[in-house]
Amino acid sequence: MSMRLWHRLRSAWANLVHHDHVDASLDDELGAYADLLTAEYERRGYTPIDARRAALVEIGGVTQVKESTRDAWSGDAFASSFRELRYTWRSLRRSPGFLVTVVLIFALGIGANATIFGVIDQLLFQPPRHVTAPERIAMLSTSMPEGSGIGQQSFNYPVYRLLKSDLRVAEEVAIAPWATLDLPLGRGTGAALVRGLPVSASYFPLLGVRSERGRFFSAD
Amino acid sequence: MSNQTPLLQGTLDLLILKALSLQPLHGLGVSRRIEQISKGVYVVRPGSLFPALHRLEEQGWLAASWGDSENNRRAKFYRLTAAGRRQLNTETKEWLRVSDAMRAALEST
Numbered sequence: 001m002s003m004r005l006w007h008r009l010r011s012a013w014a015n016l017v018h019h020d021h022v023d024a025s026l027d028d029e030l031g032a033y034a035d036l037l038t039a040e041y042e043r044r045g046y047t048p049i050d051a052r053r054a055a056l057v058e059i060g061g062v063t064q065v066k067e068s069t070r071d072a073w074s075g076d077a078f079a080s081s082f083r084e085l086r087y088t089w090r091s092l093r094r095s096p097g098f099l100v101t102v103v104l105i106f107a108l109g110i111g112a113n114a115t116i117f118g119v120i121d122q123l124l125f126q127p128p129r130h131v132t133a134p135e136r137i138a139m140l141s142t143s144m145p146e147g148s149g150i151g152q153q154s155f156n157y158p159v160y161r162l163l164k165s166d167l168r169v170a171e172e173v174a175i176a177p178w179a180t181l182d183l184p185l186g187r188g189t190g191a192a193l194v195r196g197l198p199v200s201a202s203y204f205p206l207l208g209v210r211s212e213r214g215r216f217f218s219a220d
Numbered sequence: 221m222s223n224q225t226p227l228l229q230g231t232l233d234l235l236i237l238k239a240l241s242l243q244p245l246h247g248l249g250v251s252r253r254i255e256q257i258s259k260g261v262y263v264v265r266p267g268s269l270f271p272a273l274h275r276l277e278e279q280g281w282l283a284a285s286w287g288d289s290e291n292n293r294r295a296k297f298y299r300l301t302a303a304g305r306r307q308l309n310t311e312t313k314e315w316l317r318v319s320d321a322m323r324a325a326l327e328s329t
Contacts, residue, residue, distance in 0.1 A: 007280035025296075026270075029247065032295035033266060036248045039291050058265070065266045072275040 015073045026069060030062055132208025138170075154178070164202070174203040232272050234315060235262060237281065237300065237308040244299035246289055247273065273298055281307050 041051035127134035143151030281304030
């Protein structure tokens with residue numbers, strides 16, 4: 001068995017590397033067949049020309065014979081896909097406009113994909129960079145037993161106070177609403193609308209966020 | 221020519237091995253030898269002969285070398301390898317077993 005595998009590998013190698021040689025050898029082989037067949041017809045009394053014609057008719061299409069013989073070679077599927085590739089490359093080179101269009105479309109497609117992936121990765125899959133220890137932060141929620149699916153993530157203030165006072169729950173507890181608030185900043189006609197989120201004083205220390213200027217508000 | 225029969229699947233390889241069991245032959249020689257030993261029932265055309273020869277050579281059952289033919293034309297000669305001879309024995313036994321069974325089945329009353 002291993003002998004046969006070795007044999008196949010060796011001929012696959014020969015077919016791939018010495019492809020032209022193997023191909024020429026097939027030409028010679030079919031040529032010899034045609035010559036010998038012609039000689040046979042001549043011995044039967046045909047004129048040389050008729051003998052040649054009869055031989056070629058008997059062989060059928062030489063190209064078809066070569067095609068189907070090549071199919072029997074190991075590794076020929078690989079060699080012919082290589083030929084296809086070379087052919088494709090040549091025809092692309094012959095029409096540079098088309099080639100440039102194809103390359104541009106590919107570049108645009110790949111670029112757009114990479115950008116969108118980068119954005120989504122930063123927003124959804126990477127922990128936010130300004131938070132010191134994201135893996136230690138959790139959002140608290142309650143749920144009803146038996147997996148009824150009913151639960152809530154909002155708590156009233158007494159519960160918050162209770163959670164905050166018990167160090168077994170967490171090092172720090174902060175509270176923040178779901179919805180943002182639109183607030184006026186400044187006075188009179190110079191006032192601008194800013195979007196804000198009322199949070200407890202513990203919110204920023206909990207996240208480990210440092211203010212860019214000044215300081216955050218404190219609990220009092 | 222009317223007594224020719226289409227080859228059954230798988231019989232061509234066996235016929236080629238058998239045709240080469242006596243002496244090395246070139247392509248046309250194999251074709252003529254098969255015609256002779258099958259009493260003219262099987263005539264193998266190049267379109268099926270050469271793919272089969274090359275396949276058998278790849279499988280290591282045949283070995284090929286270039287040599288001079290009867291009228292001094294260089295031709296590729298095929299001969300059985302040791303593995304090819306073993307394959308011929310195995311396949312011959314298998315084929316005889318199958319054909320005996322078929323004959324028995326078809327002649328039963």
